[in-house]
Each structure stands twice: as C-alpha cells, then as structure tokens.
Amino acid sequence: MSGPRSLFGAAPAHLGRAQAEALCKRVLGFSTADEMRVNVSSGSTANTRFAVNQISTAGDNTNVSITVRAVFGKKAGSATTNRVDDESLRAVVKRAESLARLAPDDPEMLPELGPQTYAPAGGYDASTAALSPADRAAAVRAITDRAATAGLVSTGYLEANGGSQAVATSRGLFAWSESTAAALTTTVRTPDGTGSGWAGATSHDWSRIDPAALGARAIEKAERSRNPVAVEPGRYTVILEPTAVGNLVQLIAGAAQARAADEGRSFFSKPGGGTKIGQKVVDERVTLLSDPLDTEAYGSTFGGDGLPARKITWIQNGVVQNLAYDRWWAQQKGAEPSAFPGSLRMLGGSATLDEMIASTERGLLVTRLWYIRPVDPRTILYTGLTRDGTFLIENGRITRAVKNLRWNESPIFMLNNVEMMGAPVRVSASESGGPGQAVVVPPLKVRDFTFTSLSDAV
Amino acid sequence: MLALDAAKSAGASYADARISRNNVRNVSTRELRVLGLVDNETFGIGVRVLVEGAWGFAATNELTRDEVIRVAQQAVAQAKANRSALRRPVELAPVTPTPEGTWRSPARIDPFDVAIEEQVGLLLQANEAALKVLKPGGRGMGFVNSSMFFLREEKTLATTDGTFVVQTIYRAQPSMTCQAVNVQAGDFQSRQSTDIQPMGRGYEHVLDANLVVNAERWANEAQEKLKAKSVDVGRYDLILHPTHLWLTIHESIAHPTELDRALGFEANYAGTSFVSPPEAVLGKLKYGPEFMNVQADRSQDGSLAAVGWDDEGVKPDEYLIIRNGVFNDYQTTREQAPYLADWYRSQGREVRSHGNSYAQSWADVQFQRMPNVSLLPGERDLVWDDLIAATDRGIAIVGDGSFSIDQQRYNAQFGGQLFYEIRGGKIVGMLKDVAYQIRTPEFWNSMDMLGGRRSYELGGAFGDGKGQPAQSNAVSHGCPPTRHRQVNVINTGRQS
Numbered sequence: 001m002s003g004p005r006s007l008f009g010a011a012p013a014h015l016g017r018a019q020a021e022a023l024c025k026r027v028l029g030f031s032t033a034d035e036m037r038v039n040v041s042s043g044s045t046a047n048t049r050f051a052v053n054q055i056s057t058a059g060d061n062t063n064v065s066i067t068v069r070a071v072f073g074k075k076a077g078s079a080t081t082n083r084v085d086d087e088s089l090r091a092v093v094k095r096a097e098s099l100a101r102l103a104p105d106d107p108e109m110l111p112e113l114g115p116q117t118y119a120p121a122g123g124y125d126a127s128t129a130a131l132s133p134a135d136r137a138a139a140v141r142a143i144t145d146r147a148a149t150a151g152l153v154s155t156g157y158l159e160a161n162g163g164s165q166a167v168a169t170s171r172g173l174f175a176w177s178e179s180t181a182a183a184l185t186t187t188v189r190t191p192d193g194t195g196s197g198w199a200g201a202t203s204h205d206w207s208r209i210d211p212a213a214l215g216a217r218a219i220e221k222a223e224r225s226r227n228p229v230a231v232e233p234g235r236y237t238v239i240l241e242p243t244a245v246g247n248l249v250q251l252i253a254g255a256a257q258a259r260a261a262d263e264g265r266s267f268f269s270k271p272g273g274g275t276k277i278g279q280k281v282v283d284e285r286v287t288l289l290s291d292p293l294d295t296e297a298y299g300s301t302f303g304g305d306g307l308p309a310r311k312i313t314w315i316q317n318g319v320v321q322n323l324a325y326d327r328w329w330a331q332q333k334g335a336e337p338s339a340f341p342g343s344l345r346m347l348g349g350s351a352t353l354d355e356m357i358a359s360t361e362r363g364l365l366v367t368r369l370w371y372i373r374p375v376d377p378r379t380i381l382y383t384g385l386t387r388d389g390t391f392l393i394e395n396g397r398i399t400r401a402v403k404n405l406r407w408n409e410s411p412i413f414m415l416n417n418v419e420m421m422g423a424p425v426r427v428s429a430s431e432s433g434g435p436g437q438a439v440v441v442p443p444l445k446v447r448d449f450t451f452t453s454l455s456d457a458v
Numbered sequence: 459m460l461a462l463d464a465a466k467s468a469g470a471s472y473a474d475a476r477i478s479r480n481n482v483r484n485v486s487t488r489e490l491r492v493l494g495l496v497d498n499e500t501f502g503i504g505v506r507v508l509v510e511g512a513w514g515f516a517a518t519n520e521l522t523r524d525e526v527i528r529v530a531q532q533a534v535a536q537a538k539a540n541r542s543a544l545r546r547p548v549e550l551a552p553v554t555p556t557p558e559g560t561w562r563s564p565a566r567i568d569p570f571d572v573a574i575e576e577q578v579g580l581l582l583q584a585n586e587a588a589l590k591v592l593k594p595g596g597r598g599m600g601f602v603n604s605s606m607f608f609l610r611e612e613k614t615l616a617t618t619d620g621t622f623v624v625q626t627i628y629r630a631q632p633s634m635t636c637q638a639v640n641v642q643a644g645d646f647q648s649r650q651s652t653d654i655q656p657m658g659r660g661y662e663h664v665l666d667a668n669l670v671v672n673a674e675r676w677a678n679e680a681q682e683k684l685k686a687k688s689v690d691v692g693r694y695d696l697i698l699h700p701t702h703l704w705l706t707i708h709e710s711i712a713h714p715t716e717l718d719r720a721l722g723f724e725a726n727y728a729g730t731s732f733v734s735p736p737e738a739v740l741g742k743l744k745y746g747p748e749f750m751n752v753q754a755d756r757s758q759d760g761s762l763a764a765v766g767w768d769d770e771g772v773k774p775d776e777y778l779i780i781r782n783g784v785f786n787d788y789q790t791t792r793e794q795a796p797y798l799a800d801w802y803r804s805q806g807r808e809v810r811s812h813g814n815s816y817a818q819s820w821a822d823v824q825f826q827r828m829p830n831v832s833l834l835p836g837e838r839d840l841v842w843d844d845l846i847a848a849t850d851r852g853i854a855i856v857g858d859g860s861f862s863i864d865q866q867r868y869n870a871q872f873g874g875q876l877f878y879e880i881r882g883g884k885i886v887g888m889l890k891d892v893a894y895q896i897r898t899p900e901f902w903n904s905m906d907m908l909g910g911r912r913s914y915e916l917g918g919a920f921g922d923g924k925g926q927p928a929q930s931n932a933v934s935h936g937c938p939p940t941r942h943r944q945v946n947v948i949n950t951g952r953q954s
Contacts, residue, residue, distance in 0.1 A: 045927070047926065047927055048540070049926055050543065051722060051723040051724075051725065051726075052545070052546075052721070052722050052723065053543075053545060054543050054544055054545040054546065055512065055540040055542075055543040055544070056513070056723055057513045057515060057823050057825065058513070058514060058515065058536045058539070058540050059506075059514070059515030059516060059517070059533070059536060059822075059823045060515075060516055060517070060532065060536070061502075061504070061516065061517035061518065061821040061822075062517075062518050062519065062520075063500075063502065063517075063518075063519045063821060064519060065500075067498075076495070077495040077496075077497075077574075078494065078495065078496040078497070079496070079497040079498070079499075080496070080497070080498040080499060080500075081499050081500075081501075082499070082500045082501060082502065082519045083501060083519065092499075095497050096497075098574075099495045099496075099497060099574055100495070102495075102573070102574045102575045102578075103492055103495050103574070103578065104492055104578060104582070106491060106492060107491060108491065132539075133514075133535060133536045133539035133540070134539045134542075136539070137539045137540060137542050137543055140543055141542065141543050144543055153722060153725075155722060155723070155724075155725035155726040156726045157726055157727065157926035157927075159926070159927060185726055186726060187725045187726040189722070189725060189730075193730075193734075196725075198726075263601065263639065264639040264640075264641040264644075264646060265601065265637055265639050265646040269641070269644060269646075270644075271641070271642065271643065271644030272641065272642055272644075273641055370864070370865060371862045371863055371864065371865070372862070373860055373861055373862040374860060375860045375873060375893065375950045376891070376950050376951060377646075378644070378645065378646065378951075379952070379953065381950060381952070383860065383862045383871050383893070384862055385862070385864045385865075385869065387864075387865055404864060404869075406862075406864070406869050406871060406895065408871075408893075408948070408950060408952075413954060416954075431727070432727055432923065432926060432927070432928040433726060433727050433926050434926070434927055434928065450952075452871075452895065452948055453869060453871075453895045453946070454869070455864045455866075455868055455869035456732070456866070456868045456869070456897070457729070457732070457864035457865050457866035457867075457868045457869060458866065
C-alpha cells in the first residue's frame with residue numbers, strides 16, 4: 001500500500017484535519033472530471049450489549065469511507081470505497097467518472113461550492129472516543145449487579161463512537177469536523193414478565209451519562225409497572241416524559257422539506273398552493289429549532305455538499321418560520337439554503353413532572369413510545385405503542401400501572417393540545433438505542449391523545 | 459487463517475473470521491431526472507472469538523498482516539473484559555464442518571455488468587409512462603420516483619472448526635412510487651410498486667418486472683385513490699393478497715419465533731415475545747387453524763435469505779415453525795440450540811442449529827436473524843378471485859403499507875397500498891384511509907380460507923432491523939392469499 005500504513009494504529013482512530021485534507025487532495029489529484037467532490041468519514045464504533053444480567057456480545061470496528069462525486073458538464077456519478085491506497089483511490093475516481101459520463105444531463109445541476117466559512121464545531125470528547133472494553137463492562141455492571149440484587153432482569157446497550165467527517169471540492173472547498181457520541185439504554189424486567197421499565201441517555205460526552213442512575217430509574221419503573229390493569233382505549237390526557245415527547249416531535253423536522261411542501265405533498269403544503277410558512281400550526285407556546293452549536297445537542301456544521309449548517313427556527317411561537325431548502329430549491333424560491341444540523345430543540349416551560357401529575361384528575365403517564373411508523377403524511381399521523389412504564393393518574397396521583405396502548409396520533413395535533421410544559425432535557429429518542437440525532441425536549445402534559453387499542457405486551 | 463491462529467494464540471477456544479466485499483449500486487430518479495448514480499464498495503474482516511464462554515468481536519477495513527493480528531487480539535481482549543459479567547457461559551451446538559465449499563445466488567445477469575445507461579434508460583422510460591397519467595409539475599398532478607438497488611456480496615468464512623466457505627450473494631430491488639396530488643383539496647395519495655418484491659436474484663429480476671408496462675397502472679391507481687371512499691370503521695372480513703400478507707407474516711410469526719427474543723436477549727430494542735417461555739409453548743401453543751403450516755428455510759429459489767452456509771458455517775435446514783396450527787420450533791443459531799435440548803430430545807431430534815446466524819457486513823457481529831418464513835399453501839386449488847367470490851362483506855388489501863407491532867408481537871396495525879370493498883362476492887369500489895388492528899393469536903385463528911399452490915408468491919423485507927447496533931437483514935416470505943374473519947378496521951384519515 002502506498003497510503004498511510006495504518007490509519008488506526010493509535011487512538012484516535014479517525015483522520016485528523018491534516019490527514020483528511022491530504023487524503024482529499026490525493027483523490028482530487030486523480031480527477032479528470034470537470035468538477036469533483038470528495039466526502040471522507042472515518043472513525044471507530046464500540047459497543048457492549050447485555051442481556052439477562054450479563055454481557056451478551058461486544059465489539060468494535062474501525063472504518064473509513066471515501067465517496068467521490070464526479071461531474072462532466074451537467075452529468076454526475078458517485079462511487080464509494082473504504083480503502084485508502086492509491087490504486088483503490090484511482091479506481092474509485094474512475095468508477096465515479098465512468099458513471100458520470102454515462103449519466104443523462106441533470107437539469108438541476110449546480111456547480112460545486114467554493115471555500116465557505118464554518119463556525120467552529122463542538123461535540124467531540126476524546127475520552128468518549130477512547131472508552132475501553134473494560135470501561136464499558138464496568139458501566140454495564142453498575143446496572144446488571146443492581147438489577148440482579150433486586151431480583152430483576154436487565155438488558156441493555158452501550159455504544160461509544162468517535163470519528164471525523166470531511167468534504168472537499170475541486171473548487172477549493174474544504175471542511176472538517178470531528179465528533180463523538182455515546183448512548184446507554186437499559187430495559188429492566190420483572191422475572192414473572194409482568195413489569196418492565198426503561199431508562200436511557202445519550203450525549204457526545206460519556207461523562208454526562210450516569211449508568212447507576214439509569215439502572216436505578218429502570219429498576220424503579222419495572223417494579224412499579226408490575227401487574228398492569230387494562231384501561232379502555234380512547235382520548236386521554238397524557239403526561240409524556242421527555243423521551244416520549246422526543247420520539248414524536250422529531251418527526252416534524254423530518255417532514256419540514258420545502259420542496260415537498262411546494263409540490264403539494266406534505267403537511268406543510270398550503271391547500272391551493274404554496275407552503276404553510278407564516279401560518280400558525282401548533283400552540284403558541286411551541287418553538288422548535290435546530291442549532292449546530294447547541295451545547296446540549298451539538299450538530300454538524302456542514303452538509304454533505306459542504307454547505308454550512310446554520311441555526312434554523314422551524315416553528316416560532318406556533319408559527320412555521322422555515323422549511324429545509326437544498327441549494328437548487330432555494331434558488332428557485334429565493335430562499336436561503338442550509339444543511340440540516342442534525343439536532344433539534346423544543347423550548348419548554350417551568351412545570352415539573354410532579355406538578356403535571358398533581359394537576360391531573362384522570363390521565364396516563366407515558367415513559368416512552370415504540371415502533372413508530374408513518375400512517376398519513378398529510379397530517380404527519382403516526383402509529384406506535386407505549387412501552388416500559390405506563391401508569392394511570394387519578395386525582396393528582398399515580399395510582400397503578402396500566403397495560404400498554406396503541407396510539408394513532410400526529411405531533412401536530414399533540415402540540416395543539418398542550419396544557420403544561422416542563423424544562424427541556426437531552427433524550428435518547430432513537431428507537432434502536434443508538435445515539436441517533438441529538439434531541440432536547442421538555443416533558444409535556446397534553447389533552448386528547450388518541451389511543452386506539454390495547455396491547456397485552458409488557 | 460492468520461486471524462484464527464492469532465485468536466487461538468491469544469486464548470480463544472473458538473474463532474471465526476469473515477472477509478467480505480460488498481458492492482452496492484443504487485440508481486434513483488424522479489420524473490425525467492436522475493437523482494443519483496452511486497456505486498459503493500466496502501471491504502474488510504470481522505473476527506469473532508469465544509474465551510471461557512464469553513464472546514468478543516472486532517473488525518477492520520485494513521487487511522494487512524499486522525492489522526488482522528491486532529483485530530484478532532482485540533476480539534480476545536473484548537471477550538476477556540466481558541467475562542467479568544458472565545453468568546451462563548456460551549455453549550455451541552455441534553456442527554459438521556465444510557472444509558471447502560462454494561455457493562452462489564441464482565443470478566443469471568450480474569447487475570454490475572449491465573451498462574448504467576440501460577439501467578437509467580429503463581427507469582426514465584417507466585417514469586415517462588407514469589407521467590402520461592400524472593403529468594409533470596403543475597396543479598393537481600403528480601410525481602414519480604423510481605430506483606434500482608443491487609447488492610453483490612462476496613463472503614469468505616473460516617472457523618476453527620475447520621469450515622472454509624466462499625459465497626457470492628446477489629440481491630435486486632427495482633421500485634417505483636407514483637404520487638397523485640390534488641393541490642386544491644390539499645390531498646395526495648401514493649402507490650408503491652409492491653407487486654414487485656425484492657429478490658435474491660440478478661438484473662433479470664428487473665427485466666422480469668415489466669416496469670414500463672406496470673408504471674402506467676400504478677399511476678392510474680394513485681389517481682384513483684384520490685377519489686376513493688374513506689372507509690367506515692368496523693369489523694370486516696379481510697382478504698389479504700400475498701404482496702401484503704408477507705409483511706404481516708414477517709411481523710406476527712417470523713419475529714416472535716426468534717429464540718433470542720423469547721429468551722429475553724433482545725428486550726432492550728426489538729423486544730421479547732408472546733411465544734414464550736419455550737417449555738410452555740413448544741408443541742402446545744395453538745397459533746392458528748389446523749391447516750396452517752409455516753416453514754422456515756434458506757433455500758427457496760431466488761429468496762432473499764438463501765445461502766449455502768450461515769455466518770457460523772452451518773448448512774441451514776428446512777423446518778416447520780408451525781405444524782398443523784401448533785407452534786413447533788424456534789429459529790436458532792449454534793449458541794441458542796442448546797437452550798432447546800430437552801424439546802429436541804423429546805422429539806427424537808439432535809441438538810443442532812437451524813443455520814440462522816447472519817451479519818450484515820464484515821463490520822458487524824453475527825447473531826440470530828430470521829430465515830425465509832413462509833405460510834404454506836392449502837390443499838385446495840383456490841386463488842385470489844375464489845376468496846373474493848366467497849365473501850359477502852369485506853375488504854381486499856393489496857400491497858404492504860404502514861406497519862407497527864408491539865415489543866411482544868401481540869398488537870399490530872397494518873395499512874396497505876390498495877383497498878377494495880367487497881359486497882356479495884364482488885369488488886364494488888376502492889377505499890382509502892384503511893388500517894387494520896390485530897391481536898396476533900386471534901388474527902391467525904380467524905383465518906378460514908387459504909389459497910392453493912398456484913396462488914403462492916414470495917414477498918420480502920430488504921432492510922429488516924434487529925440488534926444493537928441495529929443490523930439490516932434481507933428475508934423473503936412466501937404465502938398464498940388468505941381470508942380472516944371480522945378484523946377490526948380503523949380510519950386513519952382524521953384531520954385534527
């Protein structure tokens with residue numbers, strides 16, 4: 001190999017700025033295309049799984065990915081490799097170029113970007129990237145030992161990864177950033193299978209995650225959720241813990257694409273034509289934004305094409321402020337394009353969870369939502385179920401555990417029915433328990449949340 | 459071999475090494491425009507080791523001598539760290555090693571040998587056919603997206619048991635989505651090309667899909683959905699087409715009969731299972747009517763899960779998960795089969811893995827993933843039209859749509875692509891906003907009609923997620939059409 005002998009001989013296991021820039025230059029040097037873009041991501045991911053109070057599997061991997069986009073006139077093609085020797089890089093450039101030559105003209109082709117200015121990115125923590133198998137095993141034991149002592153069954157997942165992303169173009173653009181992410185989630189069940197509790201956390205900084213506290217929370221929920229009773233499906237006042245709010249609210253950002261809205265095939269389409277920008281769509285206390293420099297939820301400072309990511313307020317005081325525009329659609333509509341920062345924050349209020357419960361005559365307390373899938377994109381209507389800690393509230397108190405329920409609901413409908421809001425916190429909002437996108441949301445009390453059937457699942 | 463030797467020297471009692479090269483091609487278009495032409499290649503090695511009953515795994519993209527040795531030693535270090543939290547050491551069921559084996563998907567045309575212009579041209583031609591109906595841009599019109607996705611995986615597995623096998627796996631998925639829009643009414647409806655399911659085949663699968671001919675029909679069906687009647691909620695007899703039913707089988711039969719779920723190993727993400735504990739359900743749980751038989755295999759011609767050997771060197775067998783309506787067996791790996799030793803001995807069977815181990819790439823550790831799980835056709839030669847003719851009041855559902863199921867696989871909700879109202883044995887019109895909700899045991903026990911062999915089709919999931927970190931599996935599900943009595947149907951079209 002004529003490339004670096006080993007990318008990953010010593011920590012950190014990803015390309016630094018200078019290494020990434022040198023690699024991009026090598027690739028661009030092989031180009032015969034009119035224009036070229038190179039995206040390089042590299043890093044390591046490490047995980048430990050545990051089940052039935054013991055570690056089941058663990059592993060780590062290191063990888064690098066080099067994607068080349070070649071352009072001839074209005075034709076483009078892309079190819080990716082994970083090898084960094086000159087022969088492989090030449091080959092990947094050649095593949096991208098031969099795909100591009102054979103492509104039809106793209107009427108929406110824009111030139112690659114030249115040099116851009118980027119805000120300095122946050123979100124990298126060296127000790128998180130270097131978490132060892134023994135560190136991870138120790139964190140897991142803080143949960144499994146306690147669960148075993150309590151006569152309960154714990155299962156869970158810890159992931160820590162570190163890496164860097166870079167993009168360069170033949171017009172002189174170069175952007176690089178490094179990031180880390182850690183997530184720990186656990187589900188604790190009673191041995192008789194009638195109770196289940198969950199807790200989870202994610203951060204770019206492992207030291208902000210407290211394994212023992214997560215274990216204690218999941219254990220408490222498991223014990224309190226034993227022997228649930230059935231309640232009639234229907235519309236309920238619900239108190240959604242922050243994780244459940246994050247599960248739903250993040251779906252709004254995913255639907256906020258300007259082009260689909262302009263084309264009449266989105267919730268954000270205005271009947272008769274155009275978008276709902278400027279229209280009030282949810283309660284006036286609701287503000288949703290993405291800020292790549294949010295210290296609790298760092299996002300990426302540039303997109304795949306090198307476009308800087310800026311702070312975007314999607315909804316301000318209930319009114320749609322912005323939708324996501326790519327460069328082409330922004331040009332068509334006279335809007336400002338932005339890369340999606342990959343993080344989301346919803347502003348909150350001052351109510352505590354206890355105050356929400358105390359103010360509720362009859363309702364349900366929901367820990368988290370699960371198997372969330374789209375049903376009707378016209379209203380951002382999704383279906384899913386409650387899971388791992390669902391409780392009945394009567395006369396201002398939690399009285400008992402209830403069976404899980406299937407819901408059919410839209411975060412838009414939900415945010416029109418807000419009664420109380422708490423302080424926003426970072427949540428683990430991805431179903432798979434991985435770090436996912438960074439989401440910071442408050443707990444909410446909302447009325448008329450629609451449950452359509454009962455589930456016997458614990 | 460270098461990896462296996464290094465792992466053994468470092469203290470592993472068992473090790474396997476997988477080297478794979480995955481090539482992916484993705485061609486995507488919308489209307490008369492190419493969105494992406496992408497060729498991806500990833501290459502690397504993953505080493506899994508067992509040290510005193512604890513697993514360890516490490517992987518790298520760099521196949522130099524030093525790095526392979528480092529990765530093998532790293533896997534052993536993982537395993538040693540994991541021993542600290544060990545309660546039941548891993549025991550592996552016996553395997554018959556294959557010292558030299560090769561296997562290849564039944565692909566006639568390698569998609570990577572086909573000129574990209576031909577692939578692009580076919581998609582744009584299909585889009586054009588759809589746009590004759592939907593017309594590009596403007597008000598009250600529509601849109602079309604189409605794509606082709608191909609995988610070629612060349613995978614070599616070596617184990618310390620003496621297995622060395624090389625396999626070449628192909629998968630192909632052509633797909634289209636036609637979307638009709640009524641801007642004035644603020645309405646839009648989609649028709650996805652679920653008639654064409656992903657397969658473990660080559661480019662011939664795309665040619666056989668008749669995209670250009672079908673595109674116009676899909677576009678017309680999207681338009682028709684705009685004008686369809688919104689369904690009245692209630693209980694209906696449902697007639698489910700194989701292009702729809704495969705997903706219901708996937709969620710409500712295939713997933714709950716994974717042994718790792720039943721034992722609690724996936725409780726934190728995928729969930730556990732109502733088909734549990736094993737001793738209470740094997741040979742006892744009545745899953746459905748007596749004529750219900752569900753087979754697991756990795757051998758159906760052109761199926762997505764077909765392989766010669768699984769990712770721990772076991773030659774997969776064919777077995778019945780449900781026999782004559784009663785739960786009969788779980789999906790297993792070498793680690794899992796010993797958990798069922800008592801059941802297998804009571805049946806006079808050996809304790810062997812069913813060969814259901816799989817990892818999505820060299821970078822991921824293998825674990826239990828489902829094989830093809832298929833509902834076998836009935837003995838009577840019934841087809842779709844026969845089931846409709848026999849139904850007085852019901853809904854016929856074609857194509858898979860929205861899906862969601864709880865973590866023990868009891869409560870599920872399914873949408874679809876097309877919904878037809880049935881009255882007096884005839885289709886009388888199209889419906890929309892339809893989803894049905896089930897409780898799995900009641901749903902399968904409510905099945906009272908089943909198509910015959912002539913009406914059996916393979917559907918498939920291309921990206922079935924399970925595990926942490928989540929890995930994607932591809933699996934086919936064969937079935938004939940079925941009828942289910944008095945299923946709860948909801949209306950999903952509410953506006954507030």
